[in-house]
Amino acid sequence: MDKSKSFIQHLIKPFKIKSSKDRKNEEDLERIARQEQKLFPYETLVAATKDFHPTHKLGQGGFGPVYKGKLNDGREIAVKKLSHSSNQGMKEFMNEAKLLARVQHRNVVNLLGYCVHGEEKLLVYEYVSNESLDKFIFKSNRREELDWKRRFDIIAGIARGLLYLHEDSHNCIIHRDIKASNVLLDDKWVPKIADFGMARLFPEDETHVNTRVAGTNGYMAPEYVMHGNLSVKADVFSFGVLVLELISGQRNSSLSFNVDAQNLLDWAYKLFKKGRSLELMDPTLASSAATEQVAMCIQLGLLCTQGDPQLRPTMRRVVVMLSKKHVNMEEPSRPGVPGSRYRRSRRPPGMSSSVGTSGESDTHTSDSTTNTNSATATSSATPRFDPHGKRPMLS
Numbered sequence: 001m002d003k004s005k006s007f008i009q010h011l012i013k014p015f016k017i018k019s020s021k022d023r024k025n026e027e028d029l030e031r032i033a034r035q036e037q038k039l040f041p042y043e044t045l046v047a048a049t050k051d052f053h054p055t056h057k058l059g060q061g062g063f064g065p066v067y068k069g070k071l072n073d074g075r076e077i078a079v080k081k082l083s084h085s086s087n088q089g090m091k092e093f094m095n096e097a098k099l100l101a102r103v104q105h106r107n108v109v110n111l112l113g114y115c116v117h118g119e120e121k122l123l124v125y126e127y128v129s130n131e132s133l134d135k136f137i138f139k140s141n142r143r144e145e146l147d148w149k150r151r152f153d154i155i156a157g158i159a160r161g162l163l164y165l166h167e168d169s170h171n172c173i174i175h176r177d178i179k180a181s182n183v184l185l186d187d188k189w190v191p192k193i194a195d196f197g198m199a200r201l202f203p204e205d206e207t208h209v210n211t212r213v214a215g216t217n218g219y220m221a222p223e224y225v226m227h228g229n230l231s232v233k234a235d236v237f238s239f240g241v242l243v244l245e246l247i248s249g250q251r252n253s254s255l256s257f258n259v260d261a262q263n264l265l266d267w268a269y270k271l272f273k274k275g276r277s278l279e280l281m282d283p284t285l286a287s288s289a290a291t292e293q294v295a296m297c298i299q300l301g302l303l304c305t306q307g308d309p310q311l312r313p314t315m316r317r318v319v320v321m322l323s324k325k326h327v328n329m330e331e332p333s334r335p336g337v338p339g340s341r342y343r344r345s346r347r348p349p350g351m352s353s354s355v356g357t358s359g360e361s362d363t364h365t366s367d368s369t370t371n372t373n374s375a376t377a378t379s380s381a382t383p384r385f386d387p388h389g390k391r392p393m394l395s
């Protein structure tokens with residue numbers, strides 16, 4: 001009986017007059033479908049940025065100019081026009097962008113979608129209203145805006161964002177370019193990691209040489225610079241450098257005062273060994289610092305920048321350490337000598353793209369509980385090159 005009733009209801013359902021609730025549901029579904037598509041019409045971006053007007057330009061990065069825009073629904077966006085040096089085909093670009101647009105986390109700059117127009121390729125990001133971290137920590141007139149609590153929360157947020165990219169997003173994403181200028185701050189000082197997955201959008205072939213220039217930066221893990229061995233531990237190294245920069249207000253690549261050390265890592269290690277870590281601290285933090293927490297973060301920064309990638313903790317362990325009041329931490333060994341970035345060189349044949357999807361050669365396995373080797377660094381004797389454009393020139 002019940003069965004036949006439901007059969008009849010099923011038959012008459014399509015003929016029922018739609019209620020406003022039904023219509024609303026349908027509209028919602030359409031909206032969700034459109035959002036899922038993540039494909040922005042070019043005209044929408046032209047209107048949002050006032051035809052890419054120079055006054056809307058936020059800056060020029062290595063991948064092309066970035067413009068601020070506002071969508072009709074009021075959302076603010078940042079539109080990155082990829083330079084034509086990306087030799088990726090349209091279909092591949094759309095596939096990769098679609099994949100990256102699924103990467104969503106509070107501590108990464110979310111990619112809202114993408115657009116293709118003729119030869120042009122564009123990425124549409126959520127707009128992050130405050131500036132990048134480097135504009136605060138290295139500028140004497142802005143340092144005070146970041147007291148210790150804010151800096152600690154920023155460290156913890158970046159750690160969570162990186163953990164997500166490494167372990168919790170659909171594919172493992174090794175960022176490769178963690179640095180202060182790639183962390184944007186929102187109006188509540190929440191840190192957002194920018195520029196993840198760019199290597200996926202800029203694959204190279206042997207005939208294509210991108211002229212992206214990157215200067216010395218002091219963030220790159222030595223094993224990556226020297227041997228092209230890429231693993232999540234390269235990001236852990238860069239994260240460690242960033243932690244020590246956030247605490248000291250000094251750039252690793254250029255200490256602004258005279259100390260008996262080659263760079264910030266070396267200085268931090270020497271102070272740590274003498275039991276005087278806190279001397280590393282930015283003087284503007286004196287009144288707000290929780291000294292025990294600062295000392296813990298210095299030790300954490302040193303653990304992350306150890307020369308041996310296998311000794312560096314995973315981001316999962318970093319997040320755990322940061323969430324505890326008291327942690328037993330290992331004694332850090334000597335820091336690695338950070339690498340510099342030079343003009344991109346050609347990629348050797350057979351090198352895969354950067355996101356560590358399974359089956360690619362830049363793979364890793366993350367050990368989420370221990371501090372032992374979680375990186376399966378590539379062990380080829382031939383140096384391998386990062387298709388991001390930040391390559392060492394080894395010859």
Ligand SMILES: Nc1ncnc2c1ncn2[C@@H]1O[C@H](COP(=O)(O)OP(=O)(O)OP(=O)(O)O)[C@@H](O)[C@H]1O
Pocket residue numbers: 058059060061062063064065066078080109125126127128129131132181182184194195
């Ligand atoms: N989502 C965003 N919201 C707000 N501003 C942004 C956003 N993305 C980028 N910007 C700004 O646009 C400018 C260019 O950024 P982009 O990331 O392209 O290059 P960069 O970080 O300056 O250099 P590089 O490409 O070498 O990392 C920067 O000033 C950055 O702060």
